[in-house]
Amino acid sequence: xxxxxxxxxxxILVAIVATRSNPGGARLSPDMRSPAVAGEVLVLLAPHASAxxxxxLSQRLGADITDxxxxxxxxxxxxxxxxTLAEGVARMSLLPWVAFAxxxxxxxxxxxxxxxxxxxxxxxxNSIEAASAWDVERGQSSVAVxxxxxxxxxxxxxxxxxxxxNVLEISGNGVDDDHNGCTDDYNGCSFVTPEExxxxxxxxxxxxxxxxxxxxxxVAGIIAARADNAIGIxxxxxxxxxxxxxxxxxxxxxxxxDAAQGxxxxxxxxxxxxxxSFGADGESQTLASAIxxxxxxxxxxxxxxxxxxxxxxxSFPGRLPETIAVASSGxxxxxxxxxxxxxxxxxxxxxxxxxNIISTVPxxxxxxxxxxxxxxxxxxxxxxxxxxxxxxxxxxxLISHTPYLSPEAVRAIITxxxxxxxxxxxxxxxxxxRIRMRQALNSPRFYLGVPGVSRQ
Numbered sequence: 001x002x003x004x005x006x007x008x009x010x011x012i013l014v015a016i017v018a019t020r021s022n023p024g025g026a027r028l029s030p031d032m033r034s035p036a037v038a039g040e041v042l043v044l045l046a047p048h049a050s051a052x053x054x055x056x057l058s059q060r061l062g063a064d065i066t067d068x069x070x071x072x073x074x075x076x077x078x079x080x081x082x083x084t085l086a087e088g089v090a091r092m093s094l095l096p097w098v099a100f101a102x103x104x105x106x107x108x109x110x111x112x113x114x115x116x117x118x119x120x121x122x123x124x125x126n127s128i129e130a131a132s133a134w135d136v137e138r139g140q141s142s143v144a145v146x147x148x149x150x151x152x153x154x155x156x157x158x159x160x161x162x163x164x165x166n167v168l169e170i171s172g173n174g175v176d177d178d179h180n181g182c183t184d185d186y187n188g189c190s191f192v193t194p195e196e197x198x199x200x201x202x203x204x205x206x207x208x209x210x211x212x213x214x215x216x217x218x219v220a221g222i223i224a225a226r227a228d229n230a231i232g233i234x235x236x237x238x239x240x241x242x243x244x245x246x247x248x249x250x251x252x253x254x255x256x257x258d259a260a261q262g263x264x265x266x267x268x269x270x271x272x273x274x275x276x277s278f279g280a281d282g283e284s285q286t287l288a289s290a291i292x293x294x295x296x297x298x299x300x301x302x303x304x305x306x307x308x309x310x311x312x313x314x315s316f317p318g319r320l321p322e323t324i325a326v327a328s329s330g331x332x333x334x335x336x337x338x339x340x341x342x343x344x345x346x347x348x349x350x351x352x353x354x355x356n357i358i359s360t361v362p363x364x365x366x367x368x369x370x371x372x373x374x375x376x377x378x379x380x381x382x383x384x385x386x387x388x389x390x391x392x393x394x395x396x397x398l399i400s401h402t403p404y405l406s407p408e409a410v411r412a413i414i415t416x417x418x419x420x421x422x423x424x425x426x427x428x429x430x431x432x433x434r435i436r437m438r439q440a441l442n443s444p445r446f447y448l449g450v451p452g453v454s455r456q
Contacts, residue, residue: 030089030093030100030101030102030103031102031103031105032085032086032089032103034103034105034106035105035106036085036103036104036105036106037103037104037105037106038085039078039079039085039088040066040076040077040078040079040103040104041063041076041077041078041079041085041088041089041092041101041102041103041104042074042075042076042077042101042102042103042104043061043074043075043076043077043092043098043100043101044072044073044074044098044099044100044101045057045073045074045075045097045098045099046096046097046098046099047073048097049097049098050073057075058077060095060097061075061077061092061095061098062080062091062092063077063078063079063080063088063092064077064078064080065077066078073099076104085103088101089101089102089103113227113228113234113238114228114229114230115158115225115227115228115229115230115231115232115233115234116230116231116232117232117233117358117373117374117378118233118234120233120358120373120380121233121234121358123335123353124330124335124353124355124356124357124390125236127329127335127353127434128352128353128390128394128434128435128436128437129436129437129438129439130236130437132437132438133394133397133437133438133440133441134227135438136401136438136441136442137239137397137398137400137401137441138227138237138238138239138397138400139224139237139238139239139240139393139396139397139400140239140240140400141239141240141241142241142400143240143241143272143273143396143399143400143403144164144240144241144242144243144266144269144270144271144272144273145223145224145237145240145241145242145243145271145272145273145274145275145392145393145396146188146243146245146262146263146266146271146273146274146275146300147216147219147220147223147242147243147244147245147274147275147389148245148247148259148262148263148266148274148275148276148278149211149215149216149219149220149245149246149247149248149275149277149278150211150212150213150214150215150216150217150246150248150249150250150252151190151207151208151209151210151211151212151213151216151217151244151246151248152187152188152209152211152216152217152220152242152244152246153210153211153217153360153361153362153377154187154209154210154244156217156221156360156362156377157231157232157377158221158225158226158229158231158232158233158360158378159217159220159221159224159225159226159242159360160226161226162220162224162225162226162235162238162241162242163187163188163241163242163243163244164187164188164241164242164243164244164269164271165186165187165241166178166185166186166187166269169184169185169186170186171184171186171187172184172186180265180268180269181265182265184208185269187209187243187244188209188243188244188245188246189209189244189245189246189262189265190207190208190209190246191245191246191247191258191259191261191262191265192246192247192248192249192254192258193205196249196255196258197249197250197253198249198250198251198253200250200251201249201250201251203249203250208246209244209246211246211362212249212250213248213249213250213251213252213365213369214361214362214365214369214370214379215248215252215277215385216244216246216248217359217360217361217362218359218360218361218370218379218381218386219275219277219359219385219386219388219389220242220244220360220389221233221235221359221360221361221378222235222236222357222359222386222389222390222393223235223236223237223240223242223275223389223392223393223396224236224237224238224239224240224241224242224393225238225359225360226238232360232377232378233358233359233360233378235393236389236390236393236394236397236437237392237393237394237396237397237400239400240393240396240397240400243266243269243271245262245263245265245266245274246262247259247262247278248278252278254278256280256284256286256287257286259276259278259287259290260284260286260287260289260290261290263276263287263290263291263294263300263302264290264293264294266294266300267293267294267297267298267300268298271298271300272299272300272301272395272396272399273300273301273302273303273392273395273396273399274294274300274301274302274303274392275303275388275389275392276302276303276304276305276317276318276323276388277304277305277384277385277386277388277389278305278385279304279305279307279315279316279317279318280315280316280317281315281316282316283316283317284316284317287316287317288317288320291317291320291322291323292320292322294322295322295407296322299406299407300407301324301392301395301399301407301410301411302322302323302324302407303323303324303326303388303389303391303392303395304317304318304320304323304324304325304326304388305318305325305326305383305384305385305387305388306318306325306326306327306328306342306343306344306345306347306348306384307342307343307384308341308342308343308383308384308385309341309343310340310341310342310343311343311344311345312343312344312345312426313343313345313347314343314344314345314346314347314348315343318347319345319347322407323349324349324350324391324395324411324414325347325348325349325431326348326349326350326351326352326384326387326388326390326391327339327342327343327344327348327350327351327352327354327384327387327429327430327431328341328342328351328352328353328354328355328382328383328384328386328387329342329351329352329353329354329355329387329421329430329434330353330354330355330356331355332355335353335355336421336422336434337421337422337424338351338421338424338426338429338430339354339355339382339384341382341383341384342354342384342387342429343384344426344428344429344430345429346428348428348429348430348431349411349414349415349431349432350391350414350415350418350430350431350432350433350434350435351387351418351421351429351430351431351433351434351435352387352388352390352391352434352435353387353390353434354382354383354384354385354386354387355382356380356381356382357380357381357382357386357387358373358378358379358380359378359379359381359386360377360378360379361376361377361378361379362377363376363377365379366379390435391414391435394414394435394437394440395410395414397437397441398410398413398414398440398441401441413440413443414432414435414440415431415432416432416443417435417436417439417440417443418430418431418432418433418434418435418436419433419434419435419436420432420433421433421434
């Protein structure tokens with residue numbers, strides 16, 4: 001007759017199991033949360049128990065033996081009656097001649113999207129453990145990433161449904177319905193005016209967030225292009241939303257004032273992450289103040305590019321302590337080396353692949369200003385501008401998985417789980433190392449104000 005264990009006693013037994021040692025001395029704790037075969041337990045026997053017959057083992061284990069893995073001393077057993085998996089693992093782990101007991105966990109291939117150009121992404125995607133990270137988290141639409149750039153092609157086939165929407169705004173009515181200072185900001189706001197833009201841009205007053213350069217659409221696709229739609233590519237965080245904040249004109253130029261206003265707009269509207277794939281020769285106290293405000297007041301993770309001059313200094317605003325400054329890894333010969341164009345120095349936080357990245361572009365820019373793939377609307381490009389959004393995507397996945405993470409906590413998780421790369425004469429060019437997405441998402445984290453509660 002099976003004796004059902006009271007919940008309190010079961011908790012004590014599971015705690016005891018967590019402190020047992022395997023024969024090699026390392027403390028192991030059985031994973032009781034991951035999917036497993038119902039009613040099956042794998043039991044590692046102590047050496048002196050290996051001589052017992054199956055009949056004797058079955059009797060002493062209180063379970064039926066179904067298979068052996070003799071080389072490592074493991075037996076596979078099936079539980080009897082109504083004993084639960086947790087009860088069976090806890091009970092058998094207490095037997096003196098059992099070194100370890102655990103569920104028979106289910107395995108599956110890492111998630112791979114069906115997007116036809118994903119094969120061109122696999123090199124750099126695999127180097128940062130993205131595919132296996134998607135088994136843990138693909139992003140929540142409630143998490144918005146603000147892309148401060150040249151705008152976004154809202155009609156792009158791989159960005160349909162991926163843009164953040166302002167539920168308090170009515171699209172196209174020419175009215176600032178929510179009184180936030182930006183008219184018709186249904187998917188985001190433009191801070192570039194025809195008067196500010198270069199005269200060659202011929203910018204229309206009603207252009208809105210339309211991308212007239214391609215850079216913003218490319219960055220947006222790296223972060224959140226739709227996955228599993230059998231079209232184009234997959235974004236690194238395909239479940240999150242993109243908030244469009246247009247601050248650059250058709251030539252990729254802009255002002256510190258527009259960038260500061262755009263960043264604070266994104267903070268007020270709820271963006272948890274912002275991607276700043278631009279740099280400046282000088283330093284702007286106005287933009288620096290806006291970044292500090294976004295970081296401290298709005299709890300925003302601010303991700304920046306280090307710059308593409310190959311210099312030993314990180315461009316502004318990447319060198320600010322409130323940002324995560326991203327260098328580019330990868331050369332045609334060595335994916336672990338610094339990209340020759342990548343700026344480096346003590347201001348680098350982490351590295352991510354930035355060589356030959358595939359992403360979305362407006363169709364009218366194909367093979368005019370962008371080197372398009374299969375006639376587009378997808379292009380191939382390199383730069384720290386395109387390494388940064390990989391980190392922005394990772395930050396958005398971390399927040400999707402654990403919504404109350406602070407910017408400091410996101411930064412700490414990303415840096416402590418990064419993989420250091422060879423210096424090759426350029427000391428610390430990669431900061432803490434190249435990001436590892438699966439490691440970051442599996443990193444234990446704690447909720448502030450809820451002592452002892454963790455989520456992995």
